[in-house]
Amino acid sequence: MKFSVLVNEGPYQHQASDSAYQFTKAALEKGHEIFRVFFYHDGVNNGTRLTVPPQDDRNIVNRWSELSKQYNLDLVVCIAAAQRRGILDVNEAKRQGKDSNNLADGFRISGLGQLIEAGIQAERMVVFGD
């Protein structure tokens, strides 16, 4: 079955990004297709590669990147939410005249149309947030 996942909460806040990851992983392991994981609101903070959690803690950002690599997952960060929170890829950093970028491997920045498409294309949309 084809699922989409929406993540509205940042990492290390409560539990939403952990739950979303565990759900996504379990769905993929059961052989389902994840059409897209869309990160919205504070959820865009799941996509910064500059996070450095303590070594004995899970690395939520890397975990998403690795899952994306393993299953060719489409991880999409909302552009408007990302710009407000300082999440930029190479092109956006250049376009906004910023000196650096921080989008993690496996993530891409795009618009809300991608969320709508995820809702239309998938048979189920599962939302995680606060």
Next chain:
Amino acid sequence: MLHTVNKSPFERVSLDSCLRFAKPKDAILLYEDGVYGALAGTRFESTMTEALKKFRIYVMVPDVEARGMKVDRVMAGIQPVDYAGFVGLVEENCPVQAWL
């Protein structure tokens, strides 16, 4: 239809709202802090006893255990699931409504 509730009923009204709007035979998954609503011996127990007559109710076991409790604290009639079980509930029920 599957309803997901991730906050404690002692903190938010999301479980109350869910129970008010859910239709008979709907499935309700209590996960994250929502698992506190599934515990036996709380002042929410009578509400859940009534809810169990109308709805299929599930509780996320890893989230119960992550809070230092064993699954035997959960009320009888509430069915334990893990993440694979959560995926199964999403397969079986459409749509999925998150009470955030």
